[in-house]
Amino acid sequence: EVQLMESGGGLVQPGGSLRLSCGVSGFTFSRNWMTWVRQVPRKGLEWVANIKDDGSEEYYVESVKGRFTISRDNAKSSLYLQMNSLRVEDTALYYCATGGTHDLGYWGQGTLVTVSS
Amino acid sequence: DVVLTQTPLSLPVTLGQPASISCRSSQGLVHSNGNTYLHWFQQRPGQSPRRLIYQVSNRDSGVPDRFSGSGSGTDFTLKISRVEAEDVGVYYCMQGTHWVTFGQGTKVEIK
Numbered sequence: 519e520v521q522l523m524e525s526g527g528g529l530v531q532p533g534g535s536l537r538l539s540c541g542v543s544g545f546t547f548s549r550n551w552m553t554w555v556r557q558v559p560r561k562g563l564e565w566v567a568n569i570k571d572d573g574s575e576e577y578y579v580e581s582v583k584g585r586f587t588i589s590r591d592n593a594k595s596s597l598y599l600q601m602n603s604l605r606v607e608d609t610a611l612y613y614c615a616t617g618g619t620h621d622l623g624y625w626g627q628g629t630l631v632t633v634s635s
Numbered sequence: 636d637v638v639l640t641q642t643p644l645s646l647p648v649t650l651g652q653p654a655s656i657s658c659r660s661s662q663g664l665v666h667s668n669g670n671t672y673l674h675w676f677q678q679r680p681g682q683s684p685r686r687l688i689y690q691v692s693n694r695d696s697g698v699p700d701r702f703s704g705s706g707s708g709t710d711f712t713l714k715i716s717r718v719e720a721e722d723v724g725v726y727y728c729m730q731g732t733h734w735v736t737f738g739q740g741t742k743v744e745i746k
Contacts, residue, residue, distance in 0.1 A: 553735070555735075562727070562737060562738075562739050562740055563727060563729075563737040563740075565734070565736070568735075577734075613683055617731075619731050619734055620666075620731040620732075621672060621674060621686075621689060621690075621731050622686070622729065622731075622735070623686055623689075624686075625683045625684050625685070626683060627682075627683050
């Protein structure tokens with residue numbers, strides 16, 4: 519069974535930083551792209567970033583470029599999202615998902631990031 | 636960016652009756668490799684999204700056969716042949732042909 523578990527969310531002030539983690543099991547992590555998607559509570563879904571299986575390529579939605587960094591550790595089957603210079607509008611539930619640009623097959627339960635003073 | 640427009644945004648249905656959700660894309664979704672990366676997700680209350688249908692019409696493992704997907708080009712449809720109580724939630728279409736975008740979501744509720 520494929521399982522994804524996000525962690526690292528919390529309350530942070532505008533301008534602050536957080537690092538999200540996503541542990542994956544039951545899936546060949548090292549051979550697959552991975553993605554972060556966010557959802558403002560009770561609102562829609564927004565793709566945030568993705569990373570190639572070997573970590574050699576990364577892509578970001580325009581609104582987070584230069585502030586967020588996606589990375590992975592294939593030895594630990596783990597995905598990360600370093601979020602700097604956080605803004606109020608970054609407040610959302612952040613999901614990790616398996617897959618790259620073409621499809622997102624499995625999703626975690628999400629970790630909530632709240633940016634507020 | 637490719638815009639996906641779902642209709643309706645709210646869908647009250649009677650148990651046992653059919654339901655249909657439309658997803659219209661601002662651009663054609665056939666990839667240069669010939670595949671059409673249009674998928675459907677279900678998000679039950681308090682849960683994360685779960686993929687139901689991938690590449691237009693392929694049901695994911697464990698998805699009841701009352702769910703079906705169809706369409707081509709820019710127009711796609713998700714149908715539920717007979718709505719059950721467990722189908723309540725929000726349904727999203729997603730395209731992965733031109734990066735990734737999602738529809739606004741359609742809330743399915745029981746009348």
